[in-house]
Amino acid sequence: LAKTTQPISMDSYEGQEVNITCSHNNIATNDYITWYQQFPSQGPRFIIQGYKTKVTNEVASLFIPADRKSSTLSLPRVSLSDTAVYYCLVGDGVGFQKLVFGTGTRLLVSP
Amino acid sequence: GAVVSQHPSRVICKSGTSVKIECRSLDFQATTMFWYRQFPKKSLMLMATSNEGSKATYEQGVEKDKFLINHASLTLSTLTVTSAHPEDSSFYICSARAGTFYEQYFGPGTRLTVT
Numbered sequence: 355l356a357k358t359t360q361p362i363s364m365d366s367y368e369g370q371e372v373n374i375t376c377s378h379n380n381i382a383t384n385d386y387i388t389w390y391q392q393f394p395s396q397g398p399r400f401i402i403q404g405y406k407t408k409v410t411n412e413v414a415s416l417f418i419p420a421d422r423k424s425s426t427l428s429l430p431r432v433s434l435s436d437t438a439v440y441y442c443l444v445g446d447g448v449g450f451q452k453l454v455f456g457t458g459t460r461l462l463v464s465p
Numbered sequence: 466g467a468v469v470s471q472h473p474s475r476v477i478c479k480s481g482t483s484v485k486i487e488c489r490s491l492d493f494q495a496t497t498m499f500w501y502r503q504f505p506k507k508s509l510m511l512m513a514t515s516n517e518g519s520k521a522t523y524e525q526g527v528e529k530d531k532f533l534i535n536h537a538s539l540t541l542s543t544l545t546v547t548s549a550h551p552e553d554s555s556f557y558i559c560s561a562r563a564g565t566f567y568e569q570y571f572g573p574g575t576r577l578t579v580t
Contacts, residue, residue, distance in 0.1 A: 388568075390571075395556065395574065395576065396573055396574060397469070397471075397558045397559075397560070397571030397572050397573050397574050398509070398558075398560075398571045399571065400568050400569070400570070403568065441508070441509075452499060452511060452514055453499070453511070453560070453569060454511060455501075455508045455509040455510075455511075456508060457508050458508055
């Protein structure tokens with residue numbers, strides 16, 4: 355399984371754009387990159403998924419360079435409610451059978 | 466999006482007893498369900514993968530006789546913690562995957578406290 359590396363924590367202020375980068379040097383050809391958000395005492399929530407280039411939805415954007423060895427989750431204009439842990443995961447390449455969570459990035463948004 | 470529920474949300478049990486946690490996919494059929502455990506301020510740890518109608522596959526280090534998993538239907542999986550001990554106290558989270566979807570949908574979690 356491809357291992358991921360993320361910053362342990364990040365701080366931001368309301369209204370700023372936050373970019374969280376994840377390294378996955380051993381990503382396999384069939385692997386997808388997925389980001390989840392988790393609030394305390396809740397299950398993770400799917401944010402966005404991509405394979406290459408750029409993906410955007412109503413919540414975030416995901417930037418993936420050509421070599422796919424890293425990815426960046428971009429949260430536009432964060433609010434206090436975006437304070438959470440963000441996990442970057444890479445599929446195991448076989449129908450994305452199981453997700454292995456890394457340490458995640460603890461984002462703290464302040465007023 | 467798809468909804469996964471867990472019951473109970475919180476449970477307190479005495480040491481030595483067993484407790485069952487249910488995970489249901491409410492609006493889709495889950496061919497595969499996963500069980501995770503999460504300790505405070507730590508990441509989720511995958512415990513096992515279960516496919517409907519077959520035996521669960523446990524991750525290394527997870528005792529299959531202690532954590533019994535049953536995936537009897539396409540909408541229900543259960544995790545039974547047998548002979549629970551205080552060190553089993555944790556946040557247990559299930560997730561469900563439907564068919565060829567790449568997304569997994571997570572339940573809200575169950576807080577288990579063993580006294």
